[in-house]
Amino acid sequence: MTVPPSPLSPDPRRTEGVHPDHTELDRLDASALVQAFVEDQLGAVEAVRAAGGAIAEAVDAALPRLARGGRLVYVGAGTSGRLGVLDATELTPTFSWPPERAVGLIAGGDRAIRQAVEGAEDNADAGAADIRGAEVGSDDVLIAIAASGTTPYVLGAVKAARERGALTVGVANNPGTPLLAAADCAVLLDTGPEVISGSTRLKAGTAQKIALNTLSSALMVQLGKVYGNLMVDVQSSNVKLEERAVRLTCHATGASEAQARQALAEAGGHVKTALVMLRLGVGAGEAQARLQAAGGHSRAALGEG
Structure with missing residues (x-):
């Protein structure tokens, strides 16, 4: 077990030192x-x-x-x-x-x-x-x-x-x-x-x-949880995140809001699956299979390398 330095001896840990610039801290407004x-x-x-x-x-x-x-x-x-x-x-x-x-x-x-x-x-x-x-x-x-x-x-x-x-x-x-x-x-x-x-x-x-x-x-x-800089593995667990999922899907695919909502409904709210569906024109099952074969990486599932 590591024994901390004695309180009476200088402590070599810099985080325990006294900041030289703030010795009058208690006087400040x-x-x-x-x-x-x-x-x-x-x-x-x-x-x-x-x-x-x-x-x-x-x-x-x-x-x-x-x-x-x-x-x-x-x-x-x-x-x-x-x-x-x-x-x-x-x-x-x-x-x-x-x-x-x-x-x-x-x-x-x-x-x-x-x-x-x-x-x-x-x-x-x-x-x-x-x-x-x-x-x-x-x-x-x-x-x-x-x-x-x-x-x-x-x-x-x-x-x-x-x-x-x-x-x-x-x-x-x-x-x-x-x-x-x-x-x-x-x-x-x-x-x-x-x-x-x-x-x-x-x-x-x-x-x-x-x-x-x-x-x-x-x-x-x-690990493939992001496409570009989009958070495509977000869990749509509340209204805010559901709306975020729609925006992410629209941004990634160029689809309309209505198309994004439909795809997300079929994909169980999973942005990554909806992304592959809309970009490749496939159903949810095919999109999921492609993602699984690609180890969850959207680019690979889309054939983008």
Whole structure:
């Protein structure tokens, strides 16, 4: 188990440092406070930009496992854990990714999504137990998130996942930390000290959110969940999404609204199927068969390569 540095000794983790530019933060009025917080968030974007190569490497490493039917498994504690659960949850309505293939694990269990569970992140054995409980295997991809890079719960999860043959991606906001050393793919988001010292729900969390969005979205694109830049695997689960499906179908095919609605009705609301139907002039069954033969990739089903 990794022991955090003593409170009396200098903490080498940059996220724990005191921001030199904001030592008078409590004296600022509302306008100046807002400006300070917003401007510091720009550091999150720069940190992710710098990590672009590492994120791309993680995408390349993860893609074959997911193509074989593996799962995305997110693990974290506190803010990091909640961001992982959020990314996992959003994959289903956005890309029709099966919910059982997007697993969010957080220290302290589901209760910790809404309520802080003190001390849960310090238990490495619990992290390992959650990995075993989720039956993580060799085709799965573990995305382990910890701003500090030293969270025992997350480190325990990574160790257990590697022992079970899973690919591990470590996302941390401090260089040279155990999480980055332990993971197969290391993604450093070096955001440095926070405006409110140590509050990694600020730009460290923002950088994690951007990185997770980027990683999972890139994977979904390469898995055929997007045609051009259109979200053709969206689940039409409410009125807003039903209307979005119509607009996407019209845009992709040049069909009228009436034609798009008819095709979507025959396709069970599935934009990708309606797209192939209208572009090739085939029925829903034929469109579905073409998509299945093409591994779900619209361009291949349309013969566009």
